Amino acid sequence: MRGKHTIALFFLLFALALPSLAQQAFNPEVRVWLTRWRNSSLHITCSARWQVVSGETQREIPAGETVLVERAGEQVALQIGDERLEAKEWNLQGEAPLSLSDAQGNNGRSYRGKIVVRVYRSRLQVLNVLPLEDYLLGVVPLEMPPGFPAEALKAQAVAARSWTVRNRFRHEADGADVCDGIHCQVYGGMNAEKESTTTAVRGTAGVILVNSDLPVDGVYTADCGGQPALGNGVEPPPADRDDAGRDYCADNPRHRWQVGFAFMEVWQAAGEQDSAQEPPKGEVDVQIAQSDAGGRVLNLRIRCGEVVREVSGVQLRSRLSLPSTLFSVRLDQGNMIVFEGSGSGHGKGLCQWGAAGRARAGQSMEQILQAYYPGASLATLSEVMWQWRKNQKGSSNR
Ligand SMILES: [Zn+2]
Ligand SMILES: [Zn+2]
Numbered sequence: 001m002r003g004k005h006t007i008a009l010f011f012l013l014f015a016l017a018l019p020s021l022a023q024q025a026f027n028p029e030v031r032v033w034l035t036r037w038r039n040s041s042l043h044i045t046c047s048a049r050w051q052v053v054s055g056e057t058q059r060e061i062p063a064g065e066t067v068l069v070e071r072a073g074e075q076v077a078l079q080i081g082d083e084r085l086e087a088k089e090w091n092l093q094g095e096a097p098l099s100l101s102d103a104q105g106n107n108g109r110s111y112r113g114k115i116v117v118r119v120y121r122s123r124l125q126v127l128n129v130l131p132l133e134d135y136l137l138g139v140v141p142l143e144m145p146p147g148f149p150a151e152a153l154k155a156q157a158v159a160a161r162s163w164t165v166r167n168r169f170r171h172e173a174d175g176a177d178v179c180d181g182i183h184c185q186v187y188g189g190m191n192a193e194k195e196s197t198t199t200a201v202r203g204t205a206g207v208i209l210v211n212s213d214l215p216v217d218g219v220y221t222a223d224c225g226g227q228p229a230l231g232n233g234v235e236p237p238p239a240d241r242d243d244a245g246r247d248y249c250a251d252n253p254r255h256r257w258q259v260g261f262a263f264m265e266v267w268q269a270a271g272e273q274d275s276a277q278e279p280p281k282g283e284v285d286v287q288i289a290q291s292d293a294g295g296r297v298l299n300l301r302i303r304c305g306e307v308v309r310e311v312s313g314v315q316l317r318s319r320l321s322l323p324s325t326l327f328s329v330r331l332d333q334g335n336m337i338v339f340e341g342s343g344s345g346h347g348k349g350l351c352q353w354g355a356a357g358r359a360r361a362g363q364s365m366e367q368i369l370q371a372y373y374p375g376a377s378l379a380t381l382s383e384v385m386w387q388w389r390k391n392q393k394g395s396s397n398r
Contacts, residue, residue: 025206026381027131030164032187033176034100034111037126041070041103044115050094052078054087063096066105069117071124076117089118097190100126110190112137120174127176128189132381136160136201137193142186143220144352146194149359152352153200155368158378159350160185162208162218165381169389208385209369209376215388216376217349223252224351225326225343227294228372236294237374240354248357252344255353257323260338263304263331269319270302270311280305286329286337296325296347302337349373 045066052059052067059080061067068079075086092098092115100115101108113130128135136157140146144156163185168177170184180187209216221229226247228237240248249255263284282305289301289310297313313325320339327341350372358368366378379385 025133026383026386027133027206028383028386029113029129030132030135030168030178031116031171031176032128032130032135033171033174033179034126034128034189035179035181036109037100038123039102040124041068042124042126043067043101043103043105044069044092044098045101046094046096046098048094048096050092050096050098052080052085053091053093054085054089057085057087059083059085068103069124071119071122074119076119076124089116091116109188112190118175125175128180128187132161132164133201133205135164135187137198138187138189139185139192140197140201141192141194142188144197144355146196148352148356150196150200151359151363151365151368152355153197154204154365155350155355155359155372156220156352157197157200157204158207158209158365158369159218159220159373161204161381162210162216163220165208165215165386165388166217168386204365206381207378208381209373210379210385211373211376215385216373218373219346219349221343221345221347221349221351223249223255223324223343223345223353224347225249225255225324225341227326227343227347228349228351229296229326229347230292230294231348236292237372240351240371242357242361247342247354248361249343249351249353251357252353254323254344256340256342257344258338258340259320259322260332260336261320263335263337266316266320266337267302267304267309269316270300270309280307282306284331284334286331288329294326294347297327300329 043066046063048063050061061080070077072086075088076090077084077086078090097110097112098115099108099110111128112134113128116127116129118125139160140157143160144153164178171177171179178184209218224240226241226249227239230236242248264279267279285303287301288297289299291297299310299312300316302309317325322339323344324341324347326343327339330338332338355368
């Protein structure tokens with residue numbers, strides 16, 4: 001009798017567990033290079049019991065105890081109370097998130113998952129190894145204002161997840177997947193997490209964008225200026241505008257901008273960085289030499305007397321800190337150059353202010369994503385997708 005009941009109970013539990021297992025998203029580990037921690041020493045602690053492991057060596061650390069981590073040549077030294085241990089690489093894990101701070105005990109940050117410390121290029125290299133979904137909790141609030149509407153935050157979460165899947169081989173040579181800076185996606189660990197963005201990440205768990213079975217490079221920009229930039233195509237994507245002709249991203253307070261420079265500043269920015277020659281004399285002129293089909297400036301031509309300089313829009317934007325390359329230019333009062341433009345950022349992919357505008361206009365996360373990644377569709381992340389580059393390499397070898 002008893003055995004029968006146990007078996008029946010077992011099957012009942014099994015049947016109940018099945019649907020939740022099926023819904024569980026594939027959640028691979030991401031190795032995030034925490035580039036902010038590269039100085040020669042730092043402090044690590046945990047509010048619960050934690051441990052440090054390297055090969056055969058293992059130490060249990062009581063809750064609240066701080067361990068000093070230092071580079072010692074090509075080794076990493078841990079100072080645990082009176083004991084000093086050295087190894088090439090340490091794996092640290094706690095029953096609660098680990099907290100890292102600098103040598104003075106300041107600027108503390110807590111991280112979910114594991115921490116790996118080793119020496120790389122004569123500096124400390126700290127990796128945070130954690131599930132993709134947990135990583136995104138520390139990314140989305142730093143990449144989009146957490147006060148944006150829920151559907152916009154969900155679209156951002158899916159874009160950031162797709163970006164990670166597509167770009168996770170970026171730091172392969174460094175022994176990591178992604179870094180925590182603007183080079184990849186800004187990641188701030190648990191301190192960055194916000195309720196609204198956590199809801200957006202959890203609510204879209206495992207969902208990415210795909211195009212022809214490949215993860216979409218889910219790039220995003222603050223404000224496309226009303227005209228998303230050309231991706232890899234030659235045709236510009238549709239304008240980011242509603243039926244009444246208003247830009248979805250117009251709520252950005254700096255959607256339209258104007259900035260003026262002395263002629264000489266632009267002249268210098270258009271030259272080689274180290275050219276310190278006397279400026280030529282004569283009549284001056286400035287004009288857009290070439291722009292793409294979406295209106296972004298590809299090349300700007302500036303003339304001073306007999307000398308003509310040409311500079312790319314991207315280079316000029318970076319040297320003069322212009323918000324975008326979607327601008328017009330004019331000479332004002334003979335010695336001022338005025339740029340008038342719209343948008344902010346490279347303009348590719350998801351327009352963040354536009355996503356907020358679309359959400360306020362009632363669009364769903366899916367509609368928002370389809371507007372900015374034409375032809376892409378939503379899919380559930382699978383192991384095959386996570387290994388997409390390996391699969392590509394495999395198929396190109398055939
Ligand atoms: Zn990076
Ligand atoms: Zn836009």
